[in-house]
Amino acid sequence: MAFARKRRIDLLPYAMIAPIAALLLAISVYPALYAFWLAMTNASLLRLARAQFIGAGNLVRMIDDPVFLEGLWRTLRWDLAVVGSELAIALPIALLLNVAFRGRGIVRAAMMVPYITPPAVVALLFCYIVDGNFGVLNDLLVRAGIFKEYFSWLSDPAGSFWVIVSAMVWYGQPLMALILLAVRQTIPAELYEAARVDGASPWRMFWHITLPHLMPTIWFLLLLRMIWMSNHIDMIFIMTQGGPGFSNYTEAVYSFKLTTQFEIGYASAVAVALALFLVTASALYVRHLARSVLSS
């Protein structure tokens, strides 16, 4: 009897999972493994059949490639600028939208709209806003007397960086604001009542009640957004193609540019190196967080 029961494996759940498992195997898992293989070849899209296995050859090339090496710093700079600005804008918005006022529902919905806008449209919007001829930004700056004449933002390395960062922050910060707002709503109101009875100022309440409650979420958001931003391509590629020069070549953009130039072996190597670096860094970071939580 024991045997009979063991042999009756229920196949239905496997059959139900089969479609999505097959789909993900075909379009995610297998391609990811294939990327590892490509990363060890000198494959070009134009002569794919003649691709040769070169082992760590691409790694050697990376270590000697100034675009890749400087790309590490450019990626980190991009991550920090975007994620830091997102937090600086999202936190006040989340706290404001937690206060009850007439029309709050409308403001909450409006706040989210940039996040569901296609990134390509966001890029177009910001290209137009900073345009050297008809852009609003130049017009306002000249009218206010801050600039003497129109400035060509996207042709300037620093100018283009901050314009792309602004576009990215405008597009991405609603996610942070939404999540911070959701967490803020879970802080018990009694804590604030008690503090008010004790005569605490709003600033002290923020510092001693709100911020400590939000901190775990903030750390999590910073990590998550840093990873996403390291992999982000759209906004930079659409607005300046990584230019002017190499000034906005993050590793992800570099890999994408290599792909469009058909150098797919090296492009894969850069992408895989980036992914492995991010996985390692975030694993170490999570372990560090877990340790500090456990020890406290």
Next chain:
Amino acid sequence: MTAQQTRQVQRVLIYAGAALVLLYSLGPFLWIFIASITPEIKANWGLLSGRRASYFPTEPTLQNYADLLNNSPFALYFRNSLIIAGGNMVLTLAVASLGAYAFVRFRFFGRSSLLVGMLVAYTIPSVVLLVPLLVIFRSYGLINTHLGMILAEATHSAPFVLLLMINYFSTLPRELDEAAQVDGCSRLGTLWRIILPLSVPGLVAGGLLAFIMTWNNFLFAFLFTTTNAVKTLPVMMRLFAMGEPAVWNVSAAGAVLTTLPVALIFLLFQRMLMSGLAAGAVKG
């Protein structure tokens, strides 16, 4: 200052803040909309530098929208975006709700490792997948096909909707399934006749988020399509952003029409979509 005055000052500050948030979030849209109804300068290239920022259209017109539809393949790209986003929505909902039901209601060997595997698949970044998918799609003739685009977009949407549906199905009481089976309903019949009808809010949220993700995605469309017959709107928006062709007010009309469908979906189904958005639906 009396307590009453303090409260009034607070009130003013709150509304000032709210106004600022509205201006920041919607201002660029307002500006691009104004640009889209401002007459296009149809002059020679020498006059391009004569363009100036405009805030109020002195003579509003819909001519830019007509020009966009008549002189560019916008309508075709719109149709492609619709086919690909709609197709992806159907594919994703079908495979994800089937799989999610199995994960929630069945206990079987390898259940948790399969689930973890799908989570890992969800975290593989596009940067890594772009090149291998390009090579694979070329060898299987999926470049320049709607099917190829639908499949590529499923790399993000299928695992995401799977998680969403697992969460949703978990909230439905198990007694429902048991009662249905006592009444002689098969297990697939239970999913089809009992669970899915009760899960409409979850299905709507998952389906629409998959639609929005696909509608907005640029990278796959840029890399896997070379002909107008399959290209999607974000690819056209990139050309417009680069000033090709140099018809800014017509391009503005294109940007408005590209955003309109997803903005309408979001505003109509806001309540259902919010929690999914908080889960990080639209990646990166």
